[in-house]
Amino acid sequence: MSRRVLSLIMAGVLTAGLLVGCSSNSENTKNDYTIQYEQATDEQKQGEESETLENVDAEDTGIEETESNETEEKTIVVYFSATGNTEQVAGVIAEATGGELFQLEPVEPYTDEDLDWTDKNSRVGKEHEDPEKREIELVSTTIDGWESASVVYVGYPLWWGIAAWPVNSFVKANDFVGKTVIPFCTSASSGLGESGELLAELAGSGEWKEGRRFPSNASDDEVREWIEGLGF
């Protein structure tokens, strides 16, 4: 073998060795980068995915908010009840209409003694005798979302044939413009009478309907039937 041939063989072996070495080095390097890249890409992808999901959620919420703002027409069931009968009826109305309940609470609640209508010297006895004493301060006359209410039920017990006067302060304090107002009451025996009309006069606004009187121990079905018949 000539020297030239030998050096050619040696050069060949060296080149092949270098090529193999390079290729295995670049493979290793690629693997490291690939792993890191893949990890980074995965993380980025996860970030993008969650961002996208967040964006979609935010968009969804936005749509819902817009829709609910456009269509929201609340029903409010506001009532005063001294011994629970009117409260029971109010609860059934709220359930049947999907309305929001709001209880009118006198700052000074009525005790059983206060409610003794047979005694002229009881609290109600005195208030009945002197209309000036019927200005009853309420804990609150402000209802959240009042502006978006289109139908308002106003409930009360009958006292001496008219609406129990704690309701007056609420009616006077609120603007009923654009609202349908439906009075309802409970009583031992008296009918609705003029109780609704008198409240409408005090309110001075709103489209007041005739309303309905229920017995003190009204059944839930009786109340539901009335609501279904109203069609609101």
Ligand SMILES: Cc1cc2nc3c(=O)[nH]c(=O)nc-3n(C[C@H](O)[C@H](O)[C@H](O)COP(=O)(O)O)c2cc1C
């Ligand atoms: C001061 C007072 C006056 C009342 N006046 C009448 C009345 O004029 N006619 C009637 O039928 N019932 C009358 N009642 C009975 C209540 O209207 C009846 O018990 C009502 O269901 C009570 O409702 P509440 O439990 O929501 O307070 C009177 C009760 C009280 C305490």
